[in-house]
Structures are given as structure tokens and as C-alpha cells.
Amino acid sequence: MDQASSTPPAKQKKRSRFGQQLSDFFSSVYNIHLFILRFFREAFVPPFEFKEIIRQCFEVGVRSFTLITVTGFIVGLIFTKQSRPSLLEFGATSWLPSLVSIAIMRALAPLVTALIASGKVGSSIGAELGSMRVTEQIDAMEVSGTKPFKYLVCTRVIATTITIPILATYTGFIALLGGYLNVAQNEGTSYTSFMQQVFQPLQFLDFTASLIKSIVFGFTIGIVGCYQGYYSTKGTEGVGKAANGAVVTAMFLVFIEEIIIVQITSNFR
Secondary structure, eight states: HHHHHHHOOOHHHHHHHHHHHHHHHHHHHHHHHHHHHHHHHHSSSSSHHHHEEEHHHHHIIITTTHHHHHHHHHHHHHHHHHHHHHHHHTGGGHHHHHHHHHHHHIIIIIHHHHHHIIIIIIHHHHHHHHHOOOOOOHHHHHHOOOOIIIIIIIIIHHHHHHHHHHHHHHHHHHHHHHHHHHHHHOOOOOOHHHHHHHHSSSOOHHHHHHHHHHHHHHHHHHHHHHHHTOOOHHHHHHHHHHHHHHHHHHHHHHHHHHHHHHHHHTOOO
């Protein structure tokens, strides 16, 4: 009796399932690679959909403005409040503005903005394009001779790439405002003195790294949401899976990119 015939059916089934999952994974990576290449091939070739890009910037930025404001303010306030007792034990509360500025500008502002946008913007893009796919609106656009990829995908990815850095910068200043209110309440520090201590430890590399991270995060959120929605299947069930997949995948990639960029920028400090 040969080895294949002696293998239990359960193990054979498990191996075939694992092989299928591995094949699907590499197939997805290949399709995403082609999707990104197609974006760069079509995004910078005329005609340009400026009106749609502006509309998507409004949808991504202005529609998220309230949520970003509340979240940024709470993050700055809570981080300052939680950091103060530790510094108070060493009598170093005067370092609190510098600590808050470094933490917020280097990491918290772009990361929090990206996570909020992944949940709100990524799911919205995935659900919108997914519903258009399952209702055959994208197929109708292709048949009519228009370019749905340029109009639907390129505009949204460009909008998120532009808008997320702006929102991240705004989140940073709102978080600093929340930190200032806590410091002023406990230490009586003036706003001018607080801002001087905030910008004193920051370097040009800190702002550059934060900007680069925000751009990468914005591109990732846009491309993941568009990919999940543009190739969704299975009717209305696929719309929900596209929205959920956009959120989960975007958040996972944001954390991975955060680790990689931090490791790279730390070599230049």
C-alpha cells in the first residue's frame, strides 16, 4: 500500500484546504498588485476628473470633521491626564508639554486619524462600490464606453491620499489643545508658554515622518476600500463583506506600515 492511500481522509482534506487557502492568498496578493499598477497607470493620464476628486475630498474630509475633532481632543486630554501622575512622582511635570507634543506629532495624530478613517471612510467606499458592482452599475459604465476605474477608483484614492494628511495635521493641533486644557488646569501654564514647550523638542524629521505616514495611510485606506468594493461578489452579502473587509484590512495594513516607517525614521535620529 502506497503512502497516499494510507493517509487518513481527514488529513488529506485538511491538506487540500490549506493548499486552497494558500493559493487564494497568493492570488489575492497578485490581484492587488495588478490593481495598484492599474491605478498608477490611469490616475495620471488625462482626462482628469477634478470635480469628482473635489467631491470625494469633501466626502472624506468634511464628513469626518466632527468625528475627528472629538476623537483628537479626547486623545490629547486623556493622554496628558494619564501621563501626569508618572511625571509627578519624579517632579518632572514641566516636561509634560514636550512629552505630549512628541507622542502626538510623531505617532498618535496620524495613527488615530488613519484608524478613524479606516472605519468611516474605508467602509463607506467599500460599501458604495460594492453596491454599484452587485447592481451592475459598473458593468453598465464599461459597456457605455466610460472609464469606471478612473472615475470611481482613481478619484477616491487620490482624495484619501490628499485629505488624510490634512486631517492628521488638524487632529494633532486639536489633541494639543486638549493637552493644554489639562496642563493649564493643573499647572496654570499659559497658552504661549505651553506652545513654546510643545515645539521646542520637535525636529523637522518629526513633521516629515508624520506627513509621510499620513500620505501612506491615506493611500492604503483608499486603495483597500476601492479594491474590496470594486471586486465584490455574491449580491448584497458581498456588499457587507466588502465594507467589513475594507475596515479590517486597512487597519491591519496601517499598523504594519506604522511599524515599518517608525523603524526607518529611527535610523535617521
